[in-house]
Amino acid sequence: MKKLRLSDLQEKKNGHILQDVLPGAYLSSGGLSFAKRGERSHTNDGPDGRDYHVHGDCEAFVIMQGTGTMEINGEHIAVTTGDIIIVEPGEDHHLHSSEDDPIVTIWCHAGPNRHKNQQHEETV
Template sequence: MKKLRISDLRDIGSGHILQDVMPGAYLSSGGLAFSARGERSHTHDGPDGRDYHVHGDSEAFVIMQGSGMMEINGNLIPVTTGDIVIVEPGEDHHLISSEDDPIVTVWCHAGPNHHKNQQ
């Protein structure tokens, strides 16, 4: 896992904004998520309903609003507006939204090809 601030990103002018911190030539999937107060993402997603959620590629979370905790392999890391968390391949991850200041995130994956709508 890598954690940085939006202000740490280099002004690149072309390509995708996260190219210096996560592999992949193109942003290939993603979305905007509005979490409920206290919500924990991907609970019971794993095989047989276990709390286990991993990918074979990196995933970025940009904290657009609010605060919470990013759980990586059972460890809790505080996150707040302006943070970027890069989850590495194989890391079990869950985002936990604050009860007082619910979290809004942009999440994305990057890869060798454009998103299907851009091909």
């Protein structure tokens, strides 16, 4: 896991804003998430209902609002507005939202291809 702040990012004219810390030419999937108070993400969604959540690529979480902790392989790291967390391949990860100031995050993955909505249509 890597933790940095939005202010640590270098200005970009081309490519995606996280290209220095999130491998891949294009942002390829992601979303905006509004966590409930005290919510823990990805609980019991592993194989056979186990409490385990990993990816084969990196995933970025940008904390847009709120506070909480990012659980990485059982260790809890405090996060707050403006933090960027890069989860490495194979790291079991869960985001915990605080009761007092629930978390709003942007999460994303990057890869060699653009999101399917941004790809050119194949002509037949």
